[in-house]
Amino acid sequence: MSKEKSKGLALHWKILIGMALGIVWAFISIYKGFNEFTNDWIAPFGTIFIRALKFIAIPLVMFSIIVGISSLHDIKKLGRVGAKTLGVYLITTVLAVSIGLIFVNIARPGDAISEEQKIHNRIEYELWVKSLDGAVEFKDDIRLSEDPKYAAIVEKISGEEVVVDENVAKVQSAADANKDAGPLSALVDMVPENIVLSLGNPKLMLQVIVFSIFFGICLLFITTEKSAPVIKVFDGINEVFLKMVDVVMKGAPFFVFALMAAKLSSMANSIDELLDLLASLGQYSLVVIVGLLFLIFMYPLLVSMLVKKIKYAEFWRKISPAQLTAFSTSSSAATLPVTMECVEDGVGVKKEISSFVLPIGATVNMDGTSLYQAVAVIFLAQLHGIDLALGEQLIIVMTATLASIGSAAVPSAGLVMLMMVLISVGLNPAWIAIIIPVDRILDMCRTVVNVTGDASVTTIIAASENELKTES
Template sequence: MKKLALHWQIIIGLVLGIVWAMLSSQMGWSEFTIDWIAPFGTIFINLLKLIAVPLVLFSVISGVANIGDPASLGRMGGKTLLAYLLTTVLAVTLGLMLVNTIKPGKLVEQDSRIDNRISYELWAGSQGYEIKDGINYLQDPEFLDKAQRISDLSRQELKEASVEDKLETAKQTKEAGPLQPLVDIVPENFFHSLTDNGLMLQIIFFALFFGISLLFIPNEKSAPVTAVVDSIMEVFLKMVDLVMRAAPFFVFALLAGVVSKMAGDDVGKVYEIFKGLGWYSLTVILGLLIMIFVVYPLILKTFTRSIPYTGFFKAMSPAQTLAFSTSSSAATLPVTMECVEDNLGVDKKITSFVLPIGATVNMDGTCLYQAVAVVFLAQLHMIDLTLGQQLTIVLTATLASIGSAAVPSAGLVMLIIVLDSVGLNPAWIAIIFPVDRILDMLRTVVNVTGDATVSSVIAQGEGMLHYPGEVDPSETFDVDSK
């Protein structure tokens, strides 16, 4: 195992987890799996949640603070950040449109989804979350027997929990004003935001405010703070790395436990879970391909005109190939810069500024995947998210992308943040884990392609784009030099 790359070890853990879950359902071992294997999966989720909040906090502060002196950014800096923000929002919106049109989570057999829904309501009640769509299956006598099989609660306790939840939801809805979502973003006590579930937007707001404030104080005052923030961020990134080294075992336990809890001793439900997973994967892949082959070329055609469709992909093919194989925007950055400069004709002054920022804040593929994943998981658990809740996904995914490290599997940490923001169970990431690696590879290609597109558009606006025409990328890309 030590000689294998980590992602292959994780894939082996995934496969073994799936095999064990199916065997466990077939042989009636689900109780053993839930009692003795699933807890290690819970530990994995707890470790990621432990790291996620401080990682986002310090990553967002670092990303904003390292933009530089706002007075020196000028027009180009503003245009760059605006362009990245717009493409990210566009990607998330596309993801939401596709997942609401295809509805991959609703293609799973109804009985399995009802069991999932009851499990969600029991989890929400135990964690103090309100039921997202205001509907409570535990109030329906028809489902109380199912709920009793899933939990240890009596019928009376289930009824009381469902009524209390519904009354609390109604009270909050009645008291909330039209601008309450905006008010909720601004914390009155930042330390309370750090310790309370579901307040991730408040943490991101504080991080953005803190980072922007650092830009407006003298460099001799801000530099020590920025250095400390950068160092702390590196520590948390190393913590992610250490946790991910144990991921093959944790992933096995997580997947085996979650599937066993959802399927019990019914092996047919295991097949239903993976049928939904297939439709989810197709939805994400369709969205990512539309971004690569439709959205970005349209942006180029609209704002540059000089770069042809095939010429753009020929120019960027080395960077896209490396992005697909490494799943890391950061590792691909030197190759991306060379492709954009030599093959697309973008001035070095543009690439040295726009592309490093893009590797930090532009995560179009990651945001699209997060939007699809959250709504898919909600559909799988019979939760109808409102437009407002889906807009929260857009906002959280967009802002959290600033803190998403440009390394493999960082998107999973950010997905925990997005799930938390809409009051859904972070442990559900285990459901989409089996296909995450291949989707991670493809969404990194989207991120890198988006960086190249934005840098070309900015260069055109600054008069620094000189497309050399059709070139052979292999002639301008020296593999050995990297």
């Protein structure tokens, strides 16, 4: 391929260099007091990069799906590919949640705190349950708050003023909206009222996908004489958006530098504060990252096992630009144009498969986010002296899997999902405040898993349909 043979440093190496320089700049910025300069003169370029990818992503999804479906011609094949796509994505999500539960139950990061702090947390939990007047039941028979020797702690906690974290309040509002929705609300939300408005909102990506699938299927039912001009126009528009991705990605190393410099320098006012922040919740973060790394290395292994013509290292190399873009943007939707380019031009998946499977994956396949939720819920329970039973952990598997389907492919959407999972097992949703300080870093890591999973599943499905191009 021409891109592989081009001279100079490969794009993924350039992006890695940009990322490393961004981290170095952040430490210099914090140490020398350049944070205001970084925020005013460097951060905007990172914002421009994400915006550019996002405004490309949604129309690219629409035109790619329509062109991809119209090129299938066979409705039976479309149904088969759709069933495979949803089935494999569902399996990988359940697998991710299960791996997260295994890791966190073995490592038990919540037990790292002192016994005194755990008692304090447990009593705080019990007082919260009592305040709800039976709306939530206790997780076990322990009642430390009723033990006379802890009366002083109970009195202290009861007298403390409740401070509502602004970030928690925002997430709580979004979670409440989802909680109060009816049983078929997810189905209703899939159908757009106005496709133009849906195209302007990344959170409504699922509506764009539904419209595009419907449009593409209807093209198959009209005469070729009338459908051919429409398909030709859409195919041309699709190629223009793909070229936009090429152009934007030429500046990716600089944009990634700006993103990393801005993110890290905005997290702290001193080097010690930044190091403390990165070290806080260390064991919890380590468990999440180890679990995510397990998935990142497992997916290419599955591809190399199921698709004999693709080697492990080769697959890694070809999707690495998408992984690095995912890490820097923390958004599956913003990364989607890059993922499509990597899978089509690099791996060799034919457009009719990638244009259908990848957009669905960016919306419903949140394996990294699902694993993170499983670890976070059990960690927060352990932190408060609560051992969730097997039945409650199975509820976490089901809730995290279902919640991931409707999650927006945008940064920190996982926090809203996490609140819903906490509520489903009767734990305090406000506990997300404990993990918010490290959420941004973990969000970057889990987005890499989401994108890697999308690319892997797309490759496996393409191979099963004999839609994988081989290099001569």
